[in-house]
Amino acid sequence: xxxxxxxxxxxxxxxxxxxxxxxxxxxxxxxxxxxxxxxxxxxxxxxxxxxxxxxxxxxxxxxxxxxxxxxxxxxxxxxxxxxxxxxxxxxxxxxxxxxxxxxxxxxxxxxxxxxxxxxxxxxxxxxxxxxxxxxxxxxxxxxxxxxxxxxxxxxxxxxxxxxxxxxxxxxxxxxxxxxxxxxxxxxxxxxxxxxxxxxxxxxxxxxxxxxxxxxxxxxxxxxxxxxxxxxxxxxxxxxxxxxxxxxxxxxxxxxxxxxxxxxxxxxxxxxxxxxxxxxxxxxxxxxxxxxxxxxxxxxxxxxxxxxxxxxxxxxxxxxxxxxx
Amino acid sequence: xxxxxxxxxxxxxxxxxxxxxxxxxxxxxxxxxxxxxxxxxxxxxxxxxxxxxxxxxxxxxxxxxxxxxxxxxxxxxxxx
Numbered sequence: 001x002x003x004x005x006x007x008x009x010x011x012x013x014x015x016x017x018x019x020x021x022x023x024x025x026x027x028x029x030x031x032x033x034x035x036x037x038x039x040x041x042x043x044x045x046x047x048x049x050x051x052x053x054x055x056x057x058x059x060x061x062x063x064x065x066x067x068x069x070x071x072x073x074x075x076x077x078x079x080x081x082x083x084x085x086x087x088x089x090x091x092x093x094x095x096x097x098x099x100x101x102x103x104x105x106x107x108x109x110x111x112x113x114x115x116x117x118x119x120x121x122x123x124x125x126x127x128x129x130x131x132x133x134x135x136x137x138x139x140x141x142x143x144x145x146x147x148x149x150x151x152x153x154x155x156x157x158x159x160x161x162x163x164x165x166x167x168x169x170x171x172x173x174x175x176x177x178x179x180x181x182x183x184x185x186x187x188x189x190x191x192x193x194x195x196x197x198x199x200x201x202x203x204x205x206x207x208x209x210x211x212x213x214x215x216x217x218x219x220x221x222x223x224x225x226x227x228x229x230x231x232x233x234x235x236x237x238x239x240x241x242x243x244x245x246x247x248x249x250x251x252x253x254x255x256x257x258x259x260x261x262x263x264x265x266x267x268x269x270x271x272x273x274x275x276x277x278x279x280x281x282x283x284x285x286x287x288x289x290x291x292x293x294x295x296x297x298x299x300x301x302x303x304x305x306x307x308x309x310x311x312x313x314x315x316x317x318x319x320x321x322x323x324x
Numbered sequence: 325x326x327x328x329x330x331x332x333x334x335x336x337x338x339x340x341x342x343x344x345x346x347x348x349x350x351x352x353x354x355x356x357x358x359x360x361x362x363x364x365x366x367x368x369x370x371x372x373x374x375x376x377x378x379x380x381x382x383x384x385x386x387x388x389x390x391x392x393x394x395x396x397x398x399x400x401x402x403x404x
Contacts, residue, residue: 027372027373028372028375029374030331030332031328031331031371031372031373031374032326032327032328032331032374032375033327033328033329033330033331033391033392033393033394034327034329036331036332036392038334038335091341104358151403157397194389243325245334246332246333247331247332247333247337247367247369248369249369249370296404
């Protein structure tokens with residue numbers, strides 16, 4: 001079992017803060033009526049993807065869902081074009097035609113973002129199968145939420161992945177709410193990881209908000225996949241600190257549960273950890289100032305960018321151009 | 325100065341009605357603080373303030389506004 005070094009923890013904190021600040025800016029733009037996209041905040045889940053991102057190589061593949069900003073950033077998608085895509089601008093990763101639900105940036109391995117719960121898993125199998133057939137050592141990390149574990153595609157994908165020993169990590173970010181429904185009201189089993197037994201799949205549950213636990217489990221799962229050992233169902237426990245989507249105030253979340261989760265917010269928790277590891281307050285403030293600069297630049301780039309031209313409607317539809 | 329416009333709270337939302345302001349005209353407000361409640365055909369939502377400063381309320385309670393309509397402005401505190 002390996003644990004993150006202080007340098008690795010610093011990197012995880014930096015990525016987590018880029019996610020946090022970008023999320024804050026997007027929520028503020030939505031509240032001010034300056035942005036009009038459907039937005040699913042990843043607040044509270046940053047440490048999971050920041051840790052996984054630190055462990056993946058440039059060649060590895062990532063699949064995620066509409067609550068994907070943290071996964072997009074951690075996979076290495078450049079922040080300016082990423083935010084531009086969220087805002088529907090021509091300079092976005094998909095020329096503004098994908099939006100938050102369909103971010104794709106293959107250059108960083110950010111292969112697919114899906115808008116349908118559970119639909120990413122069979123696609124991730126395809127990516128992993130391609131790598132396996134070509135003899136490449138790339139690993140596919142497929143992110144999804146607890147709600148997806150009740151979808152048929154989850155069970156179909158796990159069956160084939162286990163049977164074919166695909167190089168994949170099924171990363172369930174269990175934030176305890178499937179849209180507006182609490183975990184215990186939608187799932188008959190105590191943990192998502194326990195489902196893996198039905199498919200003879202290596203399965204682990206960890207506290208995803210703890211960078212040590214997350215690092216150790218993700219490192220082992222990625223290594224296992226890369227070395228031909230097959231898939232892992234890795235369940236990372238976390239909590240969604242915002243409603244399902246922007247505009248959902250989360251009135252169905254018990255107040256004490258939310259208060260406890262805010263108290264245990266993993267991002268300030270990691271900051272305190274860095275201080276205990278010996279970083280000075282000044283070191284951390286420097287890092288945070290750099291994060292602010294990066295996020296401000298990206299937001300400004302996106303805000304200043306043009307909307308896509310109407311002719312864009314005919315591009316990226318088929319492999320050949322569509323003529324008017 | 326920051327403008328506060330009616331946000332789009334869902335794919336199909338086109339307009340919303342201000343149910344109540346939780347702050348008064350001229351109050352100091354903080355980014356992230358709940359400043360008003362907005363009703364749409366689907367849901368009532370508490371809306372957070374996008375910036376810190378002194379608020380000038382423009383939108384009236386009980387009136388329906390289109391998404392994007394300016395309903396308040398926030399200017400920087402003079403004291404700071």
